[in-house]
Amino acid sequence: MAEQKPRFIMCICTGQCPGFSSLDLWQLINTVRGEMDVEYAIVHPQLCVDDGDRFFKDYIKPGVKYVIGACDPKMQRKMFKDAFAEAGGNFDEQVIALDLRNMTTEEAINKVKEALSSLVNA
Ligand code: SF4
Numbered sequence: 001m002a003e004q005k006p007r008f009i010m011c012i013c014t015g016q017c018p019g020f021s022s023l024d025l026w027q028l029i030n031t032v033r034g035e036m037d038v039e040y041a042i043v044h045p046q047l048c049v050d051d052g053d054r055f056f057k058d059y060i061k062p063g064v065k066y067v068i069g070a071c072d073p074k075m076q077r078k079m080f081k082d083a084f085a086e087a088g089g090n091f092d093e094q095v096i097a098l099d100l101r102n103m104t105t106e107e108a109i110n111k112v113k114e115a116l117s118s119l120v121n122a
Contacts, residue, residue, distance in 0.1 A: 006037075006065040007038060007042070008032045008068075009043075009069070010029055010041070010100075011043075011047040011069065011071075012044075012045055013070070013071065019071070020100070023103060027109075028108050028109055029043055031109050037120070048080075058087075060083070060084055060088070065096070066096075067116060067119075068098065069098045070097070070098070073099060077091055077095075077097065096119065098111055100112075
């Protein structure tokens, strides 16, 4: 079986957070899904609350890599690792967490691209 491609998840902090005000979400997500080597790209409005936990528990597959665009990587780890574990996954082994706050769309696109290349070259 061909190796599973990584998936990109973008958390947009409800859409109200000033940290993402210079980011064109739809340009980012369409560029990732259309031009980068991912299985697919999705948006979640707020991963760090209860429905985000429920989403992770339903969604995470062991062995698949996830690039998550959101806030501080250390905060992501703290907030998401238990839900990954409950889904049978492992945050530390499966996730590249990216802080995409306070970036232009182009900067965010480049950061996702670099993260995906680091997986290919790992
Ligand atoms: S995970 Fe981070 S980016 Fe997403 S809603 Fe929570 S604080 Fe905002």
